[in-house]
Amino acid sequence: MMKRLPLLAIIISSGLQFAGAQEPVSDALTPSVKVSKVLVDGDSIQYMEMSNVYVYPKPTFKTKKQEQAYMRLVKNVKKVLPIAKEARQMLIETAEYIETLPTQKERDAHLKKVESAIVAEYKPKMKKLTYSQGKLLIKLIDRECNATAYETIQAFIGPVRSGMWQAFAWMFGASLKKGYDPNGVDRLTERVVLMVEAGQL
Template identity: 60%
Template sequence: MIMDKKICSIVIALLLISVSTMAQDHINPEDRVVDMNSPTFVPMVHIGKTKVGNDSIQYVKTSNVYVFPPLDFKNKSQEIAYYRLVYNIKKVLPIAKECHQIILETGAYLETIPSKKERAEHMKRVEKDIWNTYKPRMKKLTFTQGKLLIKLVDRECNSTSYDLVKAFLGPVRAGFYQAIAWTFGSSLRKNYDPQGADRLVERIVLQVEAGQL
């Protein structure tokens, strides 16, 4: 649905603005401490009953459990880099999840608004709220965390950032933000690749979502 893409592109544009701001101002990370011994997402445990013939059998349903081959670190620096990536993912993944929730909730609400003018007015309010809520938070992220957050928003939306920004802001602004991203070593045209370049990120995200990290 096109409205979903519009909302997501607002968030992505905001992230890109904050990336350029971080590079210029060297803003320190926000003070929120990530506890590496505590899962970002609490594992789900659901207890229920199901009927089999004339008997009621109790069952327990839990989150997915992911088993991966052990990581073989070649040196201490590689190990430190891995745990830094885990730390950064646990820090920004909740924000990416919030963005996805905004898309779902706003998209559902827009379906109830009959007038095109009222929908446009509501979108303006959403844009303002997102800007006021997320810009201060984005400015507290490091440059690396900002780039990672853009990648994780791409993962949640299942579309390239360039296409999403273009859908809402048009090709000129999309090109402008692409230039900003390129200047800082990124690209909005790249797809999130869980089987390739982003394989390690995907592995960590799955484990964090399941409460294993």
Template identity: 55%
Template structure:
């Protein structure tokens, strides 16, 4: 939700310099808040995070990175993920291969687990 709101706000900024300054501030804040936790993720947890980001934002992680910090860095992170057998371009498929994740998320959201 915060990412979507930030993206919408960035679109209202008057010039590229203002947009880049705001994006840098967002990137710094996200890194400070989450980098320690992300470094501790296992491979499976990282792949799950990529899928859940797509589920929540209706965009792949690659598309979000590309929109915020550019296609070069998005490509870099995609290559890095690929080294570990993951893909930032992978789309969430709640009716297909990700049905179990979807079921689990729905159960958590409804308070069943």
């Protein structure tokens, strides 16, 4: 059995912001084509907007092991990127909803309900993640939310409980403070993510 990240830490970091229904994540990863018309000098001109298309040199591998690692990265991105995008949508919705609550007591009560809902909804998904997929999810949450999983948790449940979750993750060799570096160590991951988003992989 593969080593796994602490279940609740991943659930909380990927979904603490749950507030209600959101758009299906599969739509977020489906390339879109928009056809419309615009009026120019009295003439109706049809135009089409398409998703970005990325052109990269074909990856080359020195060993079979490198090729397998790349294919595993593609598989892992396809599996966890939708969850990271859900986390972003949850963050937006919950932040907006929390602003409508007049007292801190009501906000705290809502966040407790959120936490229970997250565990119920995401526990089955998180159980299926491998250790490497869990670590990738933490990085992709940073990419999607412009904040590390630790910062996201801290914003909602405070420094004490977020510190507890960080310590828990650290015992399993992970860090909720791990950031995403698309121009450095995560350059290959960013390439894969962009191509997955564009429907090219």
